Amino acid sequence: MRVGWIEDRTGARQWFRSVRARLSRPLPLKSAGITLGSVALFLLFLQFVSGALLTVYYVPSWSDAHDSVAHIVTEVRFGWLVRSVHVWSAHMTVAIVALHLMRVFVRGAYARPREATWWCGVLLGSLVAGAAFTGQALPMDEEATGGMAVAASFADSVGAGALVRGGPYVGQATLSRMFAAHVVFIPGSLLLLITLHLALVGRHRLQGAETMEGSSSAFPRRAALSCSGALAVLAVLAVAWPAGLGSEADPLGTAEHVKPMWIFLPIYQAVKGIPAWAAPLLLAIPAGFLILVPFLPWRRPVLAAGAVLLAAAVALGVLGAMA
Amino acid sequence: MSVSGSDRRAFLDTLFFTSLAAVAVAVLAPVPFFLLPPARARVRRVIVGLAAELRPGTARKFAYGERVGVVLHDGTALRVFDARCTHQGCKVNWDPNGRFLSCPCHGAAFSSTGEPLRGPHDGPLETLPYRITASGEIEVGE
Ligand code: HEM
Ligand code: FES
Numbered sequence: 171m172r173v174g175w176i177e178d179r180t181g182a183r184q185w186f187r188s189v190r191a192r193l194s195r196p197l198p199l200k201s202a203g204i205t206l207g208s209v210a211l212f213l214l215f216l217q218f219v220s221g222a223l224l225t226v227y228y229v230p231s232w233s234d235a236h237d238s239v240a241h242i243v244t245e246v247r248f249g250w251l252v253r254s255v256h257v258w259s260a261h262m263t264v265a266i267v268a269l270h271l272m273r274v275f276v277r278g279a280y281a282r283p284r285e286a287t288w289w290c291g292v293l294l295g296s297l298v299a300g301a302a303f304t305g306q307a308l309p310m311d312e313e314a315t316g317g318m319a320v321a322a323s324f325a326d327s328v329g330a331g332a333l334v335r336g337g338p339y340v341g342q343a344t345l346s347r348m349f350a351a352h353v354v355f356i357p358g359s360l361l362l363l364i365t366l367h368l369a370l371v372g373r374h375r376l377q378g379a380e381t382m383e384g385s386s387s388a389f390p391r392r393a394a395l396s397c398s399g400a401l402a403v404l405a406v407l408a409v410a411w412p413a414g415l416g417s418e419a420d421p422l423g424t425a426e427h428v429k430p431m432w433i434f435l436p437i438y439q440a441v442k443g444i445p446a447w448a449a450p451l452l453l454a455i456p457a458g459f460l461i462l463v464p465f466l467p468w469r470r471p472v473l474a475a476g477a478v479l480l481a482a483a484v485a486l487g488v489l490g491a492m493a
Numbered sequence: 494m495s496v497s498g499s500d501r502r503a504f505l506d507t508l509f510f511t512s513l514a515a516v517a518v519a520v521l522a523p524v525p526f527f528l529l530p531p532a533r534a535r536v537r538r539v540i541v542g543l544a545a546e547l548r549p550g551t552a553r554k555f556a557y558g559e560r561v562g563v564v565l566h567d568g569t570a571l572r573v574f575d576a577r578c579t580h581q582g583c584k585v586n587w588d589p590n591g592r593f594l595s596c597p598c599h600g601a602a603f604s605s606t607g608e609p610l611r612g613p614h615d616g617p618l619e620t621l622p623y624r625i626t627a628s629g630e631i632e633v634g635e
Binding site: 316319323324326332333336338340341343421422423425426428438441443444446449 | 556577598599
């Protein structure tokens with residue numbers, strides 16, 4: 171097939187050139203961490219692929235889910251690897267997205283004219299956390315049932331418990347909802363919002379490089395390098411420490427010492443000390459801060475507030491991990 | 494009064510977009526109703542075992558529909574609770590030594606009468622009604 175014919179029918183080459191031109195804009199002077207967003211994107215791509223593979227064997231059933239995951243990791247060829255990649259890149263995605271947020275925050279890149287990029291990012295961050303949470307519920311180990319109970323009761327305090335539980339009590343209907351959210355609603359929303367996020371980044375260009383002219387291959391090169399690094403780390407983690415599977419949840423009880431994924435440890439620890447009705451504030455206060463940040467003109471107090479929130483989260487998380 | 498072409502176009506545009514919005518609302522309106530689960534028939538009664546077999550100071554858990562119940566003998570009487578911790582909904586366990594119900598999640602504890610003793614909570618455990626049948630079985634439910 172002649173290239174000219176394909177180009178005429180699809181415009182692929184022209185499209186490719188314009189993408190390359192956008193990626194080849196010069197980098198701002200302060201560009202540390204500039205590839206974090208790209209690494210997040212790369213890891214999410216791995217999540218989509220490995221997750222799609224897992225749906226081939228996974229069964230979203232209250233009684234059979236745990237068996238189906240055990241089947242994947244013990245009997246399906248390379249099943250352990252696919253699951254391990256999915257689980258480890260989930261941890262890495264959450265961590266990288268958090269770092270990306272922190273870089274943007276410290277640089278003040280949320281400010282005018284990038285407010286919409288930032289809000290889109292806040293939504294993306296919540297969706298990534300939501301994906302981690304709902305994914306954790308799927309294997310029906312002890313962590314899973316504990317997590318679902320807690321999520322339902324969080325939702326209860328804002329009157330949306332039935333929406334999470336799918337019925338009066340946590341059970342099959344809850345697991346079905348976790349599954350639907352994890353494989354359809356959250357990934358779909360992620361795709362839409364990532365498209366928007368990238369379009370907005372393209373529109374406003376990178377902070378500090380708005381007026382720079384010329385072309386440079388620094389960004390694509392650094393992004394490729396960072397993604398290769400992430401892939402190497404992931405490969406080591408996934409192969410050397412294959413993702414474990416907790417023991418099957420006891421239908422009549424909550425196991426001792428169940429703890430959520432590390433990113434949720436601060437909340438896990440904080441709810442111990444406050445009345446149940448106040449629990450949603452633990453989410454509302456940081457979320458409110460992140461949403462309002464583009465409107466707050468005071469650089470230093472905002473940075474300080476961010477540092478306090480982060481320090482509180484880390485301290486609570488460490489306490490939660492040791493508890 | 495004469496109607497100019499641009500007035501007419503503006504009017505038709507308004508009409509078109511209003512109808513479009515109406516259709517969108519009509520299409521999306523059922524979604525929240527769909528997502529809220531319909532009420533389902535609850536389990537009425539369940540036999541938990543022979544009352545005589547539950548020794549003082551011990552407890553037993555049982556499935557009660559989608560709920561989990563716990564029946565315990567506190568030395569004087571039988572008590573039956575929904576095992577759902579009133580803090581965040583984990584399932585409480587009977588501690589045979591301390592003779593209280595404790596929650597593994599954030600450390601709440603409830604007395605053998607369901608009253609909160611310590612830790613985070615939102616009131617006492619829910620009591621489930623029960624009766625002893627003619628053959629001496631514990632029957633939980635209305
Ligand atoms: C699914 C998660 C996310 C993906 C895939 C993603 C992707 C990207 C990419 C590729 C860039 C361009 C270069 C860079 O700065 O890395 C970017 C920029 C940006 N992102 Fe994200 N992002 C995500 C989450 C977030 C979050 C959680 C926030 C903050 C709440 C955020 C806020 C921003 C802002 C404000 C910029 C512009 C930065 C600048 O101009 O220097 N993003 N994002
Ligand atoms: S759920 Fe029981 S103490 Fe928190």
